[in-house]
Amino acid sequence: MVRASRPLSSNSELNPDTFTAFKISSVEQLTEDTYQYKFELPGNSSLGLSLGQHIVLRGMVNGLEVQRAYTPVSPVNAEGYFEVLIKCYKAGLMSQYIKSWIEGDTVFWRGPFGGFPYSPNQYGELLMLASGTGTAPMLPILQYITENEDDETFITLVGCFRTFENIYLKPLLQDQSRYWNVRTCYVLSQESSLEKLPWSYQENTHTGHITENLIKKMINSCRRKPFVLICGSVAFNEDMTRCLKAIGLKEDSYFVF
Ligand SMILES: Cc1cc2nc3c(=O)[nH]c(=O)nc-3n(C[C@H](O)[C@H](O)[C@H](O)COP(=O)(O)OP(=O)(O)OC[C@H]3O[C@@H](n4cnc5c(N)ncnc54)[C@H](O)[C@@H]3O)c2cc1C
Structure with missing residues (x-):
């Protein structure tokens, strides 16, 4: 995505049409190629995103503007900061720029865009395939x-990663899975056995790839009729959509980010 330069906004509010400067307050490496970046927001302000919305980053790479x-x-109501999780690809244009970031750097964002319209208790259960x-x-x-x-929606989060080490934000996910209405499970494509995983992960982890059969099992074990959320690579999204259609889900039963 390479576009002509856009004007930079001088205020600190996020705007879809102009870029706003945000300062990086911390950088944490989560896996060999994925980093969590925290950005400062003025005072106790929040970024003002609604659920599922994304923002667009501007970078200059080899003299080209990349977005x-x-x-x-x-959390959407986080005050004074926001965080992004970014996987850096060796051959990736923006990835090269992002890998150079250090605490204190200023980078430019615009947005928000997209989103998943949601109101509490709208669905009996959300099945998240990520x-x-x-x-x-x-x-x-x-x-x-x-x-x-007051939101009694059940949630089943299925996280697909290569290995146990590649599961992002384990402490946060473990904390969330302690809520009465949340269950998390993992599908690890490059683990051959569950034996070396911590005991607490063995029961809710599968090895290999996520299959139509596994999704069917997940749907059948949902406590209420699930609405499915899908987010991953283009190939993952297509594969999950194909599986859901094969299982008999209608297009109004799932949402692809
Ligand atoms: C709505 C939306 C939200 C997104 N949110 C996030 C997010 O929160 N975190 C995040 O890390 N990314 C996210 N992405 C992906 C992100 O926008 C970039 O596509 C990604 O960072 C790669 O950009 P790049 O310029 O480094 O790579 P590019 O220069 O675009 O790609 C160069 C090469 O990098 C490799 N590559 C790039 N993307 C992929 C991929 N998905 N799978 C495998 N190989 C790839 C390939 O080898 C490719 O040929 C999101 C994308 C969209 C559309």
Whole structure:
């Protein structure tokens, strides 16, 4: 995505048409190629996103302006900061720029865009099928529901990663899975056995790839009729959509980010 330069906004409010500067307050490496970046917001302000919305980053790479979308993982009501989870690809243009970031750097974002329209108790259960950084839009939704005592939506989060080490934000996911209405499970494509995993993960983890059969099992074990959320690579999204259609789900029963 390479576009002509856009004007920079001088205020600190996020805007879809102009870029706003945000300062990086911390950088944390989560896996060999994925980093969590925290950005400062003035005072106790929040970014003002609604659920599932993403923002667009501007980078200059080899003299070219590059723009890419990223979905904050912090709760939508987080005050004074927001966080993004970014996987850096060796051959990726924006990835090269992002890898150079250090605490204190200023980078430019615009937005918000997209989103998943949601109101509390709208669905009996949400079945989240997420692969890698596709967990990003799921996390604010998960926290929005668990923070609201009046929202009794059940949630099943299925996180697909290569290995146990590649599961992002384990402490947050473990905390969330302690809520009465949340269950998490993992599908690890490059683990051959569950034996070396911590005991607490063995029961809810599968090895290999997520299959139509596994999705069917997940749907059948949902406590209420699920609405399915899908987020991952284009190939993952297509594969999950194909599986859901084969199982007999109608298009109004799922949402692809
Ligand atoms: C709405 C939306 C939200 C997004 N949110 C996030 C997010 O929260 N976190 C995040 O990390 N990314 C997210 N992405 C992906 C992100 O926008 C970029 O596509 C990604 O960072 C790669 O950009 P790049 O310029 O580094 O790579 P590019 O220069 O675009 O790609 C170069 C090469 O990198 C590799 N590559 C790039 N993307 C992929 C991929 N998905 N799978 C496998 N190989 C790939 C390939 O080898 C490719 O040929 C989101 C995308 C969209 C559309």
